[in-house]
Amino acid sequence: MPRNNRPKNSKRQAEEEELDLERVRSGIARTEVKNGTEFTVQTTAGRSAEETKRWICPYCQVSFGPGISHVVAWESAAGPTQRRHFHNNCWKKFQGRII
Template sequence: MAKNNRSRKRDAEYEPLDVERLTTGFRRTEVRNGREWTVQPISALNANKTYTCPGCSLMIQEGVAHLVAWRNDGILGDQADVEARRHWHQACWKMS
């Protein structure tokens, strides 16, 4: 009889894929115009409010996938940077 090399312990530690995390994307750091920004994609399912895009001054409607970006090298500290975050259309962020 063939030996089963499959680890029983590995089965016990199995975690299902977090589909929401895969579809929304991952937080990342980008450098633009010499400044460091944190960029977080927001999926259409998680877009629960309407925002004004600073790139085009048009509305990002509820249910529209977009990005949230904030500086992470501001002189007033991390909390002030997060409070100053802005919601962008994906295309507007790419052109900024």
């Protein structure tokens, strides 16, 4: 019996991780459900934003500017015009509705 039928799970996993990284880099949106509300979520490095642009995080009310990796999220039903910018950690803690 040749030993060429070993499972290749480790290789497949590595490929999936690479794919995730690629998705983050290219800013492809994913969806997350928080408290029964579906949000469309994008992680961004904020690099493409204008230098003077600032956002106020809806969770902690602290403003931040471009160059800070953060999360852009909006209620899927409301659409991207209602998007808000969260600190990465604030988005993890955020569980309610965007006011």
